[in-house]
Amino acid sequence: RKEVEQDPGPFNVPEGATVAFNCTYSNSASQSFFWYRQDCRKEPKLLMSVYSSGNEDGRFTAQLNRASQYISLLIRDSKLSDSATYLCVVNVGRGSYIPTFGRGTSLIVHP
Amino acid sequence: DTAVSQTPKYLVTQMGNDKSIKCEQNLGHDTMYWYKQDSKKFLKIMFSYNNKELIINETVPNRFSPKSPDKAHLNLHINSLELGDSAVYFCASSRTKGLNYNEQFFGPGTRLTVL
Numbered sequence: 001r002k003e004v005e006q007d008p009g010p011f012n013v014p015e016g017a018t019v020a021f022n023c024t025y026s027n028s029a030s031q032s033f034f035w036y037r038q039d040c041r042k043e044p045k046l047l048m049s050v051y052s053s054g055n056e057d058g059r060f061t062a063q064l065n066r067a068s069q070y071i072s073l074l075i076r077d078s079k080l081s082d083s084a085t086y087l088c089v090v091n092v093g094r095g096s097y098i099p100t101f102g103r104g105t106s107l108i109v110h111p
Numbered sequence: 112d113t114a115v116s117q118t119p120k121y122l123v124t125q126m127g128n129d130k131s132i133k134c135e136q137n138l139g140h141d142t143m144y145w146y147k148q149d150s151k152k153f154l155k156i157m158f159s160y161n162n163k164e165l166i167i168n169e170t171v172p173n174r175f176s177p178k179s180p181d182k183a184h185l186n187l188h189i190n191s192l193e194l195g196d197s198a199v200y201f202c203a204s205s206r207t208k209g210l211n212y213n214e215q216f217f218g219p220g221t222r223l224t225v226l
Contacts, residue, residue: 032213043201043217044154087154091213098167099144099215101154 003027004090006102013109017078021105023088024070033064033071036087038104044087047073078109114138117202117218124192125226132187132221134202142166143185144203144215145177154201160185161207197225 006023013019025033033050048055050062050071061074071090075082088102115136124130136143144167145157158177159167165177174190189196202218 034214036215043220044215045217046214049211049214085152089215098159099156099213101146101156103151103153 003092003100004088004102006086006088006105008103008105010106010108013078013107015078015080015109015111017109018074018076019078019107020072020074021086021088021107022070022072023090023102023105024068025088025090025100026069027090027092028066028069030069030090030092032091033062034089034091035060035062035071035073036089036101038085038087040084044101047086075107078107080109080111083107083109115202115204115216115218117200117221119221120219121222121224123224123226126192126194128192129188129190130192130223131189132200132202132223134185134187134218136183136202136204136216136218138204138206138216140204140206140216141182142205142207143179143182144205145185145187146201146203146217148199148201148220150198158185158187192223192225194225197223199223 035047036044037047038044050064055062059076063072085104087104092098142161144159148154157171160179176188178186199220203215205215
């Protein structure tokens with residue numbers, strides 16, 4: 001089993017739709033969790049951290065489920081500009097923090 | 112002000128050459144990273160430096176060597192370049208303590224093409 005797994009998609013949704021992505025991780029010792037966004041030919045940019053209590057930032061909501069070892073990202077009222085690849089990042093503690101990226105989920109929002 | 116900068120942005124070179132990529136961060140972070148993103152877009156960590164000490168080395172070939180003159184810089188030196196080294200290399204930094212620890216900020220990437 002891969003350390004961090006994501007459905008590559010693409011998720012093809014109309015503007016205004018609600019879309020959700022999941023990301024599973026294998027190491028129960030994982031310490032911190034993040035969602036990044038990467039546009040074509042650009043660097044990854046932090047979208048949001050995922051806290052145990054969940055995290056909401058405008059149209060974006062992230063949740064952590066430690067028991068089932070997954071994190072989720074919910075995007076409400078999708079905009080064309082949300083089209084990107086969404087990367088899940090899990091930091092595994094092994095005496096030091098080791099960031100592991102998922103392969104990303106591609107989102108295409110169409111008019 | 113650029114938080115994490117890399118130079119050069121593009122690098123085209125012949126097989127067998129030696130090249131370096133430079134990275135600088137002005138965020139006061141204590142950890143810097145190098146990632147390789149291949150043609151399949153998978154972002155894989157290569158190295159991490161924390162306070163000038165290597166804390167991760169993900170079985171990359173020893174042709175790749177990170178060099179950190181101070182905690183604001185982490186350069187990547189590559190010897191004897193091979194075709195398979197063609198990729199985009201990203202530098203990143205984060206803090207490992209305090210507020211927002213482990214949140215990484217990335218440089219714009221260096222697109223390396225080996226001919």
